Amino acid sequence: MSAQEHPLVTAYRQFSPTSESLAERTQAVFPGGDTRSSAHYDPYPLVIDSASGCRMWDVDGNEIVDFMNNFTSLIHGHAHPDVVAAVRSQVAKGSAYAAPNTDQIELAELIAARVPSIDQLRFTSSGTEGTLMAIRCARAATGRQKIMKMEGGYHGSYELAEVSLVPFVDGRGPLEAPASQPVDGSFPESVFHDTVICPYNEPDLARRLIANHAHELAAVIVEPVLGSMGMVPATTEFLECLREATLDHGIVLIFDEVITLRLNEGGAQTPHAVTPDLTCMGKIIGGGLPVGAFGGKRELMQLFSPERERPVMHASTFSGNALTMAAGLAAMRVYTQADTERINGLGARLREGFNQTFAQAGLAAQMVGSGSLSNIHFTNDAIHDSRDSMAAMVGAGHISRLLHLGMLRHGVLSASRLMYCVSTAMTEGEIEFAITALNETLQELRPFIEQDRPGLLVA
């Protein structure tokens, strides 16, 4: 602890002394004290001992309601009894056969029956691998190389999937033609040549960019809700425009539904009534175990068929492993359309309650999102793309971090970027609990907002 440490950070340390003592060990073995940068937060994350339903208990015995759900992947929260039983039964029968098994077939059939764009699919071990394989499929199908991705879009842990994820002001270029920007020093030049960046939720600009680059574009990849940059929903008009323009020019349209599949039994493509050529999935379809998938039109997916001469390569040791398939099938069987509607309603109530609380506190802040997916932004301006999210993030400074730590002390976990998602393990009770926690946390924060960020107070 430093002499000038913020009093609310000190309060967090007092709340979690055992996690703090373990942080010394994690700092020694992991760079920055964590095995996963996205899950890390300052001064150290809580070390979790156990979890059940929508609750987790840390090593100090604090009970936390989990609104993060491993970055939206735990659709039923933790340790759903059906998933536990399925995994327990499967693990005793072996975990990976490198051969088809009936759970694998049934999970694939369930997904294909629900998601309109999917005739056939392939499982992968992560969402990252799902988007990677979809892009390879598009390149093989079109013989073209470049990929259009959205500014602020995230598709996994490789450079092409992360380029221009964060629209840093210096170097992002004009909204009409955003530059391909690295997020760190690891990006090869080739990635900038291979990508065309599209502004999100700008149908006219997108149409023009697609037409200008049509001869070199294999695919356009888009998230129906911009997840990592603040849960910004796409408009139906935008998705329809991408569909029309890609059809006009023979470009493969890929929906990355790794996060948004939870919004409807058929994914976000169902309520938008826009059908892509390929869909990438992950997170909820693994029942809490590592997973990914990609699927789509039969003629595209047939490019992977081993019966073809020189099929598109697709290996991956743990794809479709029996343990993930058992967990995923158990979880998806009990995730019905009625469940999607119930938790989407809880998400709407969460946004309403948070927005009322921000307004009562006189703060320029809002929660936006779609269905069970939400994110806080410190601004009253409309959030319509990643540039808006970025401006709000910069404006909030350290207040976001203090809100995150404060909510933890009041028993509510979100992602440190203030993303919240609802699981089926939740009821109105947990939503009201989170709204009360926000109210209490904002009261503690108020003096520091007045002192450090008075611009966030509404006159």
Ligand SMILES: Cc1ncc(COP(=O)(O)O)c(C=O)c1O
């Ligand atoms: C929209 C989207 N696509 C792809 C991925 C990559 O999935 P995974 O982390 O399973 O590799 C993520 C992960 O958060 C994601 O949010």
